[in-house]
Amino acid sequence: ACSPTLLSSMTSDVPSLRTLLVGGEACPHNLVVRWSKPGRQILNTYGPTEATVTATMGVLTPDSPVTIGAPLPTYSIVILDASLPQLAEPGELGEIGIAGIGLAVGYLNRPDLTEQKFIADFLGLPNNPSRRIYRTGDLGRINDQGEIEYAGRIDTQVKIRGYRIELGEIEAVLLDQPEIAQAAVTTWEIEPGRVELVAYYAPKAGVPAISRADLAQTMKRRLPDYMVPSYLEELPAIPMTVSNKVDLRQLPKPTSVRLSADRAMVAPGNDDE
Template sequence: VTSYAFDISVPSLFLPLISGTSVNILAGEARFESMKHELQEQPYLLRMTPHHGKALIAFMGEAVCQLTHTFVIGGEAFPLELYDQLQAKFPNSVIYNHYGPTEATVGAIALNVTAQRDQIGATMPIGRPLPNTKVYILNKELGLVPKGAMGELYIAGPSVSKGYLNREELTQKSFVVNPFEDENSQYNLMYKTGDLVRYIGEDYLEYCGRVDEQIKIRGFRIEVGDIESQLLQLPEVDSAVVQAKELAGQLQLVAYVKFDLMHEIKFASSESQLQDNERKLAAIKRSLAGQLPEYMLPSQYQVMTDWPLSANGKLDKKALPVPSLTELSSVAVQPVSETEVRLVQIWSEVLQTSEEHISVVESFFSLGGNSLSLMLLLNKLRSEFGAALQLRELYQSSDIQSMAKRIEHLLWMEQDDDDEYEGELLVL
């Protein structure tokens, strides 16, 4: 199922040949149609990415295969939900999670998920090192981190390559001498993977994201994998990716989400589909707001019907569309009162976005606001309305409707105090 340009294709192509069997190379949808029938005929060893696994499940339809196949899933994160779906379609099969960068010659770590499913918690581990492979979880100074702590994964062993052809600088950066082995050891060279991992449970390794996916927004260090993990736990979400994008002149978190097919409803009109998407996104935002701090909440969301894939069958994050505020904004609920109209104008100035994209029921933070821009908004509101607003009140009333009511209430209270004072003077 994998492209020949992907390193996982090496055992897929050559293991059958050296075992005396044949290799059939199929293109496009034909490969899944063929597999659907072949898998009902005899047991197979199947190596594929999670995205290909999802496609296979879709092509299987209502069919269930009782034969004993062996699935090796790798190339990117393997969600537990996908494992359960595969196991339901192939109840007698054995399914492995397989991890290994090209630099470590295809495979370095694996887990028999079928055998260990009862011991696995909420997230899928990548497993334990394969024979003749050593792994180290290190900090930036190449020191071992405490057990259970997160660090960068280094791989050593005879399967580790010597470096990149004609790229000496990159080789020196990515392949380092192993400080825990002598120079004559077969483990004396380590590959710096750039992957963050930690030990969990029975000494299983858990993938925690990429070193280069740690971002800093407003002084807060954020691991986007933590946000993605929360999204994937929601019933509405099939898959999700979070990225930091430069929007409206500032770095913002954008969540790309694909809805769970089990929650999809076919609508007669695109308007009904849009309303359903808005309902689901509203539920997602509410759920995340209860699980994550404000600075980790995505300010923009983009609904995906399909993910862009590379030639290797992996998610191509670089091909994700750059979101525009026009596309991401809901159908704006227009202001009614004079206070709401002026608030829309002030929000537009602070958020550096068009007034037509601002809905009076949308949160300041979901439109791209943050704690710093909220301070700017507070100063503008105090200057514009003369109301004694407090910062905590803006957090509590984060949409224009609520904010307008709060401002009008404060102004009424201040006016009421003035009237009472004038009355006392008349009595005197």
């Protein structure tokens, strides 16, 4: 069992490995392709500490989109409206809610946070003795196959120049590059009032490095203009926390030259513009 980031940094296969359990963060599809082989099963798990860690599980295959599977027998998963205590429409994106025997009592000495995150079970879900639902802060939807598609953290959505951006989508494009082992995207206030996207990446050992110019072209081809990072920063390795997740606080201030936007400037046509 390991996090996808840790798995992506391993350069050689382990032929004797029969079952691979990933969890703790989103798993890129290219990692599934790389580690899949006959006789090996890759399981994707999901669940926060507040639900005793693992609440859902699914099998990952190279020819299927990555999902976090379905709830384990003692859990229920619901997709909640982002602002109201009600279900999101079927198939719509919303906040993942967890109910079941494994829910925590709450946060120690934080009754305010407990009340905010653990809401009353207004649906009467089974196997839910505490009659509460934990709001995870994660975005997701339930697809037509009944599996949960994880869409990132609500709080990793950023708004830049009026556009709402999911940082995980940019990271996924970086991790799709065969030369890149690890990636992280965040924002920096380059100067007061000017916030920019910054992408950090660590090259994969044993393969020719991708040039910054080629990577910039790929980002511009794969992403809309407003999602292309202004800075591409190569690091020897992405700093990690003790739980093998990206440590955003340890990422250095960008030092590379800003990517040219190549955006056509359109002059305002009236007073409102």
